[in-house]
Amino acid sequence: MTATALDRIPMIVAGLRHSFSRGITRPEVWRREQLMRLRALLQDRGADFEAALRSDLGKSGTEAQLTEIGFLISEIDHALAHLSRWMRPRRVRVPLAVQPASARIVPEPLGVVLVIAPWNYPLMLALSPVVGALAAGNSVVIKPSELAPATSGLIARLVPDVLDRRAVAVIEGAVPETTALLAERFDHIFYTGNARVGRIVARAAAEHLTPVTLELGGKSPAYVDGTVPLHLAARRIAWGKFMNAGQTCVAPDYVLGRPEVLRALAPLLAEAVHDLYGSAPEKNPDYGRIVNAAQFDRLVAYLDDGEIVLGGAYDAARRFIAPTVLVGVERMAAVMRDEIFGPILPLVEVSGLDDALAFVAGREKPLAAYVFSERTAVRRRWERETSSGALGFDAPALHLVVPELPFGGVGESGMGAYHGERSFRAFSHEKAVLAKPLTPDTLSSTIMPPFTSRKDAL
Numbered sequence: 001m002t003a004t005a006l007d008r009i010p011m012i013v014a015g016l017r018h019s020f021s022r023g024i025t026r027p028e029v030w031r032r033e034q035l036m037r038l039r040a041l042l043q044d045r046g047a048d049f050e051a052a053l054r055s056d057l058g059k060s061g062t063e064a065q066l067t068e069i070g071f072l073i074s075e076i077d078h079a080l081a082h083l084s085r086w087m088r089p090r091r092v093r094v095p096l097a098v099q100p101a102s103a104r105i106v107p108e109p110l111g112v113v114l115v116i117a118p119w120n121y122p123l124m125l126a127l128s129p130v131v132g133a134l135a136a137g138n139s140v141v142i143k144p145s146e147l148a149p150a151t152s153g154l155i156a157r158l159v160p161d162v163l164d165r166r167a168v169a170v171i172e173g174a175v176p177e178t179t180a181l182l183a184e185r186f187d188h189i190f191y192t193g194n195a196r197v198g199r200i201v202a203r204a205a206a207e208h209l210t211p212v213t214l215e216l217g218g219k220s221p222a223y224v225d226g227t228v229p230l231h232l233a234a235r236r237i238a239w240g241k242f243m244n245a246g247q248t249c250v251a252p253d254y255v256l257g258r259p260e261v262l263r264a265l266a267p268l269l270a271e272a273v274h275d276l277y278g279s280a281p282e283k284n285p286d287y288g289r290i291v292n293a294a295q296f297d298r299l300v301a302y303l304d305d306g307e308i309v310l311g312g313a314y315d316a317a318r319r320f321i322a323p324t325v326l327v328g329v330e331r332m333a334a335v336m337r338d339e340i341f342g343p344i345l346p347l348v349e350v351s352g353l354d355d356a357l358a359f360v361a362g363r364e365k366p367l368a369a370y371v372f373s374e375r376t377a378v379r380r381r382w383e384r385e386t387s388s389g390a391l392g393f394d395a396p397a398l399h400l401v402v403p404e405l406p407f408g409g410v411g412e413s414g415m416g417a418y419h420g421e422r423s424f425r426a427f428s429h430e431k432a433v434l435a436k437p438l439t440p441d442t443l444s445s446t447i448m449p450p451f452t453s454r455k456d457a458l
Ligand code: NAD
Pocket: 116, 117, 118, 119, 120, 121, 125, 143, 144, 145, 146, 147, 173, 174, 175, 178, 179, 192, 193, 194, 195, 197, 200, 214, 215, 216, 217, 218, 248, 249, 250, 339, 341, 367, 408, 409, 414
């Protein structure tokens, strides 16, 4: 990664604005061309992206394809298949009192948008918003995460070679570069990361009245009751949790269940982890690494917050932490206060459904909640009595691969949503267009003064 010189940032943004003002990004053919070029890049240089992701996060090639490269290609294909329809103005009905007239909603690009990405899915989360931004006809600044330096460097090297440099720029760097960017005026800022920086972004955006999408995190619970086949629930929870070594914003953060359910679940989680990563995950190339020493130290400290019933091994030199399950965790322990964002899964006892619902409802709204229960009444209560970005029954994380589902948080887990058509809408302004013929003149006698004489006449 080579940080962009701070004094170049205003010039770069001005250049993109100039291109936008000239209308370069508006034609549908231009948008399609950009998306197809991005698609070709992901396909042609897939091996390079895989290598960068392995270097940053020890990510396996297959996982990189599934969760980053392939995911992006699907997003692009979906956008290409639907772009013409998304761009089309939509006619809406005009109330009788205003007729004759016609009314349409015309989507228009916002202008120059900024995408700030985090390190955990450093390719997918940098480029997925860009798919929406380009589809909607904007100029884009991409700011990848400095904490995934290999991926950031590769994006900076390859993306400007294939996309239109007049309208797309990659700025590399950390806090100083992002701060310099945030001083500029954008027409939308799309930030993915933690809520502390989310507040910094929102404050900077307010200065220019720039709208923001904030894709944040939180502690996403998984509730398990005794009505489901526990070995299958364990397998899905283990998959959702230990993918990318737990560094997934929608990973189940912790499990809630009655004591007897958790006692039965713990050994099944161990079996599931064994099935997924074998008896020596430290040697298994399918199992990821912690991104850096600071995150590693933060996570290792949580191991003291409960009794380790699975895993617990770690190796600072290789930033390895084994898939770990903790029991006997206090509700107020640090591991239950912070978003864990690593391969440590606390099992937290509740007395039953009411207790679990109250536990979740009494905390910040998470990015997702997962419920493993066969009982419709239980599912309904989770739907009605808790609020979260998404709610998954019997399956963590899968909602984000359905392009028709909005992906985003609520409250502390974020604002705004994207994916599929919503990405296009997130980066568009929906302009109201009304045409009212001058004749017949139906307005003079209805909504224009003088009103008094008419009142007298009534
Ligand atoms: P990070 O540290 O890479 O930060 C994200 C971005 O913010 C980076 O580009 C970084 O340069 C920038 N940044 C950091 N400090 C800044 C500052 N002081 N001023 C301006 N910019 C600054 O990533 P992170 O925040 O550690 O990411 C992890 C968090 O992101 C977790 O909370 C996770 O749940 C959340 N997340 C959410 C989603 C989602 O889609 N909702 C996806 C992934 C991660």
